[in-house]
Amino acid sequence: MSDLEVQAELAAHSSQSRQAGPARRLGVAEGAAGVFALFLLVAAVAPTLLAPGDPLHIDPLSAFQSPNFAHGFGTDESGRDIYTRVVHGTQYSLVIGATATVIGLGLGIVLGTLAGMLGRVVDFTVNRFLEVLFAFPGLLLALLFIVIFGPGVATATIAVGLSTAPGYARIIRAQLRTVRSAAFVEAATVLGRTRWQVLLRHILPNTLAPLFVLATLGIGQAIVWAATLSYLGLGAEPPTAEWGAMLSAGRTYITSAWWMSFFPGLFIVLTAVTATVLGRSIDRRMRHA
Amino acid sequence: MSEVALTVRNLRVVFGAAEPVVHGVSFDIAPGECLAIVGESGSGKSVTARSLLGLAGANAHVTADRLELGGRSVLGLTDRAWRARRGKDVGLVLQDALVSLDPLRPIGREIADSLRLHTTLGAAARVRRVLELIEAVGLPDPELQVRKLSGQLSGGERQRALIAAAIAVEAPLLIADEPTTALDVTVQAQILGLLEQIALAGTAILLISHDLAVVSRIAHRVAVMHDGRLVETGGTAQVLGSPRQEQTRRMVAAIPTDKPRGTRLSLTARPADAPGTTCALSTPFPRESTVVLEAIGLSKSFRRPDGSRQLAVDDVSFALHRGSTLGIVGESGSGKTTTARLLLALLAPEHGEVQVRGQPWSAAGEKTRRGLRASVGAIYQDALGSFDPRWNVAEILTDALGLRHERRAPQTTARLTTLLDEVGLAASALPRRPLELSGGQRQRVGIARALAARPEILICDEPVSSLDVSVQAQVLDLLDDVQREHALSLVFISHDLGVVAHVSDQIAVMRAGRIVESGPARRVFAAPQHPYTAQLLAAVPRLPA
């Protein structure tokens, strides 16, 4: 199992659960998650709309200010406005998260499709390979990659992508196999559809559609992991306004300036929660639409 | 001990603020008597049964003028008081014991639970009693059985174990909620026999079922339930023999067993049928002697988990004549579905071959076969699973018509509407997804899809087994209609001999992969040659003559 598989499984569980309460259960949460996701999107695309300032602008004389009217989230050790940095940091975090997800998903699709579509030998080989990768718990695989290629944002992004790939691969493989043996695929054969038609019209769409859910869930996970690497000093470096790096820098001053690490951390948590809630919501909609 | 085991007066059950699910139901059961409540799904029969145990549900509001178990009122009991009486004064047997027995506990433990909760017996005494019970419900070798998990038992054995658990403390009343629904006919007969025995021993039995024929076998009295009300109550023979209410009549009519081929089962299936017409005999249709589909010595085996091979289909041969229906009947595991898949060339036979209109079918490559595919359609038991979940009805049917649904022309929509009309669905179904349709509607869409390509042959694999009796009747009638209209040849596969006998011209009886008997439906039904066929036939639930 990988983190992703667990996430996916939980999403599947929660959307299959009874309709009575649960159907409306996440109503408020979904709304809130949607609003926050919109905020993140705006922050990523046009950060200056939400925070017109320069995230790197220093003002030594107003360093270490606790949250106040002028600086909603307070200022950091060089007097930079934390709100501005958090908003501008969205771009880094989302880009890192999205890139890592694309890498992981891409690799996962290749591996999963190989295993799911080709013969038993390929399936067996790919499966053993994945099993081996699972013996490295997530972060370990990323750390191994970093030790080889050295720390940095690019390495961290690729590392996170790589370490999520096995999870994607297994989900895709399982999904492919389920779809391939589904009754509607047989029904299409009975209707006289060719293998290609079946593949293009039934197997692929039904395999790939859930990937959207996976990607949503995965992006939250990837952001947290990338932030973890930055926090450990192996990813983005200060003064980059990346959330993990901000948190890492802020932790030094945790006893005197809690706001420096609180707000970036809050955004990481909220982003992860939002990804979970939205992922599940999409999943439910896709299943019950 | 009271003379009445159960008294129910004006029982009402309401969930939340909605309409009552049960409206003022009243009945009594005497010790040793078996009362059957019969109704379609959603009629409120299960809720009625559960409210007699105080288990109608957390948000259920149960009221009654009188509700007495063994003469003592159970109205307004606290949960604790209910617990003291459940299992002791009233036992419950549910359908499908695979999920009604805890799969993680040996059945001995499950049976002993009631004893643990309601008696002061010591551990050793409990074990002795459990062994007695297992023996009493007719399971062989009790010492071996107690340690088994429900997953290790066959369906019938499980149901017996469940009954043993329910009667462990000799509760004066036993409620059996669809106790035989998932079982093969022969096993069903045995379980009904067991219940009958229990009633004979003096236990009152409340039998809940959707199938009149099943209950008629052992019930002394029948109560027909519809929309939360008992519409008709009386002696079994009287209610079934001369039903007074329309609902009852409809249910009686829907039973296919012993109804000749072509007899309409549903009373309101098609608008064309005049209301009130019962058992309208349809016109006989022409049958030709041309063989359109032939199976020649088919064999197919599968690998078991332990590596050995099991023959699922063993040297099966038959021929399907144009315009006729070949019924294949057999119990679970007899190889019916494998045969269907072989006929559809979804599996390749190990030996033998299938020919369509005399041309190689299973022996041909898929490429060659594809040209013939349009003439062989299929209808599946799980209609929902046979539709791509992303598609709505319009897309499913457009695809089946061989058109591309990206640019749907107005004339396509017209064709879709005609197609739907043919299976008795309105055009309003087009934009809906199968998930939003009822079981009967889904099967109609399935039939429409099969008809879209104008096939000559339809392979129907258990097309009605997951449907209510009345819906089943409608679908069977529909199949009958389309067969006549399109001169279709049908292979109709089912575990239900009654259904098969009703729809088929020819019957093949399968057992363990082999055809043990085949021949014209009437002949096989009237004078079975093979003892197995006779056994099957004897077990078929039928209304008292």
Add this chain to the structure above:
Amino acid sequence: MAEPVGPRGATLRVVLRVLGRLAARLGGAVFVLWAVASVTFFAVRLIPGDPAQAVLGGPGSQASPEALAAVSSEYGFDQPVIVQYLTQLGRLSTGDLGRSYALNMDVGPLVLSQLGSTVLLAVLALTLAWLLALALATWSTRGGTIAFRVGSSLEIVAAALPHFWLATSLIVVFSIWLGVLPPISTSGVAGLVLPVLTLAVPLAGFLGQIMRESLQVALESPFVLSARARGESERGVRWVHALRHASLPAISLSGWAFGSLISGAVVVETIFARPGLGRTLLNAVTLRDVPVVIGVVMIVAVTYILMTLLTDAASRLVDPRLRLL
């Protein structure tokens, strides 16, 4: 050989089957280890630069050419890759994990000495996570809709909490503001509380969700209705039937959970200054101390495999159906 018959024959068959399964398991484990060793060996070849220089502490080490040559021949860097690979496998098979560049000691003993601390942390966290999840699941399925919503929201948020943020917040609250728990985890029980909490809370979020779902499914299943119809009490229903079912998916998740705990240990051990594999690994990564990294990865792979075996055994214990296969 004649097919064994009778009860003795049956026992023999069972024993043979169990042995066969064990052999298959061991074979699988050895395969995974071999593959892990190979993957790491060839991955490390990708590191740019002279491995001998890395052994001597990188370009800043002022290593003389003689020292480089000596290290090259000692570590066999001058040999063909295939020879190095086979040598490495040979060394690994005897349990020799090589020598740390940075810590001046053999990796095997180093890693083993750190293992206990991490395993203790992981086991405690897993146990606590289980208890928390169980408590939350039972509470939220017993109460009404509000309890259900609160329970599921708590779980989703808990599952989303990054370890580093949670650890920091716990230190701020319990060590700095309240001053009741030590911010470092060196010795003693008190020092374990915060690290264990940090690891357990997110995990409990995951386990809780899965447990609540399966508990709900179990509680609504017909066999529970049957049990209730027999007069079983609510507690009996939960303890005799439902919880056992609810724990099954959570048990099968425990292999994954262990992996996520190891990942978490990297962060937690660093923040709480606790000795252990995670901190060793992170130090080794920052110093690019390759033998230690490989050593830790290998030992984690071994423990992971053991953990999956253990998880399997636990599943069999709880689910007798698996014993039938």
Add this chain to the structure above:
Amino acid sequence: MPLRHPARTRRLLATTAGIVALGLFVAGCTATGSDKPVGEPISGGTLTYASGDAEPSCLDPHVGGNFPQALISAQYLESLVSRDTDGQIIPWLAESWTASEDGLTWDFTLRDDVTFTDGTVFDAAAVQANVAHVQDPTTLSSTGYLALGKVTGTEAVSPTVVRFTLSAPDSALLESLSQPWLAIESPTALERSQDENCAAPVGTGPFIVESWVKQNAITLVRNDDYVSPPADAGHSGPAYLDKVIWRFIPDSASRYAAVQSGEVDVIDNAQPDTIVQAKQSDSLEHLDSPRPGASNRIELNSGRAPFNDVRVREAFMRSANVDDAVSSLFLGTATRSYSALSSVEATAVSNAALFDYDPAAAAKLLDAAGWSETDADGYRVKDGVRLTVEFPVSTNQSIPAEQSVFEQIQATAKETGFDVKLRPLDLSSWYAALAANDYDAVSAPYTKVGPDVLRILYHSASIVPAPSGYFANLAQVNDPAIDELLTTAARATDPAARASLYSDAQNRILEGFYILPLYDQQNHYLLRSDVVGLRTLPTVAVPTLYDAWLNR
């Protein structure tokens, strides 16, 4: 000989402390304070020390030789000489010493009452064995080895007199010998394998290494037979503490929380904000002890463009607002330095006028140097090349506040048109960048007792890289006049003449705008108020727990 901070020291070098603070907290000062009135010292108890530095891989400071080793080894090893707070060399294991006229022969008279904690007698042969150990290439000594660079031989004149023979006069010899990296260990113990000796070195100090659980703690116990405190110690006889637990807590917030909650008694590498908090707290005391040797400074690579032009170097310094950065980030715990040397060095020369923040002057200088155009991003351009300053930062060697200083310099220099590219690198990559001459500015802290550090850092000979590619003269100062001054100073036997030579050299370095001094190498300790008598050795500013006792 100088001390470079070798690999694997994380946040090894804190930046230098202020001159005002110096008056109060100069190396060697004693921190006291507790709820209980301080009476007579109480013997007994266990003190827990938490270090923010990396855990050493070897407890024998002869091997390698870095600051973490110095910190711990000062508790169980002793040197031949020490230095007092005035910078005077004072006796320790050596009672007295004499140098020959030509400065090539030194005789040290040793104490005759000292034994190592393994029972071996401390004598001239022991000193010889130590010198041989440090100079043995298989020991892999770097710091100690460099410090003994001019020592060609030793001779036991008598059991209590040892003679050092030098290849050239070395005015820094005593300062070198006072460093913990040349502490004296038991010759019997040195004969063990290196692994054994690394795990538990044997010395003459007030404590004995009892056990070392890697990645967890080192336990030291009191040496009850201790007789040899240095001349400036607070008492004589054995130490007060029964036991010392030495831990490693790399995370600064955890470290502070630990001392705040009383989980540990002393921490090092205290961060500015926690120092400020501690000063407001009754339960914590602050001990500031800047390290000797060089100040913390940014070196500008004069060996390549753009900093091969003195005008550009000056422009960079004028454009960097260091004062505001230091005051905002160090919150008064560090004072701006204008010197090449640490403020604890008596020979330090300071020239504030050279480093005024003056963007207008900087702009003029750049115009004059030909960097007169400005591109779209606001950076200066010359011949189509942007005015870029590659600035690799070693994350292992710079504390967070210092990295923030660099960020602020980056921000203020940008206003004048410098594109400062901060590149945070792990130690090994950082060394690689330096070796490849791929830098324009760099901050490389250097600890060494005495002004001889200047020769290491600014003599042109130090531009020539060692085989590994490393070199110490990162500013690539190549000035014959400076070379001459430094070489002469290293051989000068007269203290006054030596001081004057170093003063001249420093002025030339400062006026050449090779370095931008920031502050002293910071070395802050926080201790519980009930820890009394803790002081740092004035040599390399490491704490000694010999005089410390617990007032509880």
